[in-house]
Amino acid sequence: MSRLAIAALIAGVYWAGAATAAEQAHTPQFAPNPSVGWVAFAPAWIAPRTGAGPVRDDPAYPRIGNDEFRAQGAQPSFPIPDLDSPILQPWVREQLRQRREKILAGKPAFPIQASCWPAGVPHVLLYPVQPVYFVQTPKEVLMIWQADHQVRHVYLGAGHSEPVTPSWYGESIGHYQGDSLIVDTIGIDTRTSVDNFETPHSSQLHVTERFHVIQNGDVLEVDVQVDDAGAFTTPWNAIQRYHRLEPGRAENHEPFNPVSSSDAAGPMLEASCAENNDVSFFGPGALPIPQTTSPDF
Numbered sequence: 001m002s003r004l005a006i007a008a009l010i011a012g013v014y015w016a017g018a019a020t021a022a023e024q025a026h027t028p029q030f031a032p033n034p035s036v037g038w039v040a041f042a043p044a045w046i047a048p049r050t051g052a053g054p055v056r057d058d059p060a061y062p063r064i065g066n067d068e069f070r071a072q073g074a075q076p077s078f079p080i081p082d083l084d085s086p087i088l089q090p091w092v093r094e095q096l097r098q099r100r101e102k103i104l105a106g107k108p109a110f111p112i113q114a115s116c117w118p119a120g121v122p123h124v125l126l127y128p129v130q131p132v133y134f135v136q137t138p139k140e141v142l143m144i145w146q147a148d149h150q151v152r153h154v155y156l157g158a159g160h161s162e163p164v165t166p167s168w169y170g171e172s173i174g175h176y177q178g179d180s181l182i183v184d185t186i187g188i189d190t191r192t193s194v195d196n197f198e199t200p201h202s203s204q205l206h207v208t209e210r211f212h213v214i215q216n217g218d219v220l221e222v223d224v225q226v227d228d229a230g231a232f233t234t235p236w237n238a239i240q241r242y243h244r245l246e247p248g249r250a251e252n253h254e255p256f257n258p259v260s261s262s263d264a265a266g267p268m269l270e271a272s273c274a275e276n277n278d279v280s281f282f283g284p285g286a287l288p289i290p291q292t293t294s295p296d297f
Contacts, residue, residue, distance in 0.1 A: 045126070080104070096197060119192060132144065139157070154174040224238045
């Protein structure tokens, strides 16, 4: 499918959902037009303004990402967590310790998303480089990540199922409150993690997010609360921010090159992470690319 066709499809869905715009003028708009995308500032949580926060980098092993590689030529490294974080239950700390030892021994430790598996909630908010596009309708909000078209559904004006069947992105129920979209998510598959350290969680994970636009519409901020007594000693908070990407208003100023993986501002491109589904992108030590023998419908 061509880029033009993809744009037309997104535009059609967008305008279908905007049919009641006159009655919903107060609703915050994360997709004021079909070409608006949002790109995460960084693949790491921003510490909250107060209170308990997420696991941070081990100060002895500063994170070196692709941005540092592009700017300085430094060798990128896998993120190494601070095991002294007070929020960790013992079994979580031990799992992170094992991953840390693996990295320090020179072995790869790619997250499951690198092998095209769904990142889960709230980890998906840390998905960098490629933009996320919103489709807002009266009954649900869709979040579509361009890189491999992972889709998250937020159902509006509903209650949680009884019982909730666990799934990759859990069951997300949302409502608008002032200038924000509030999302409540439970039932998140325990094969996912909460960050790029691969910090695990239990089946008790409960995530609350507040999406709101700041800085004259140029930045999308998400305030996150994570509550999981099975994995953490206390509820904790974190922040993620996205910069706007839009043709003519917020262009991508970093041109495409072999180490950037970036592209021009909108509209959304067609992409499929698992096109070569008979191999692993990162060698035999990585998680195999997901496959299925039967359709989901």
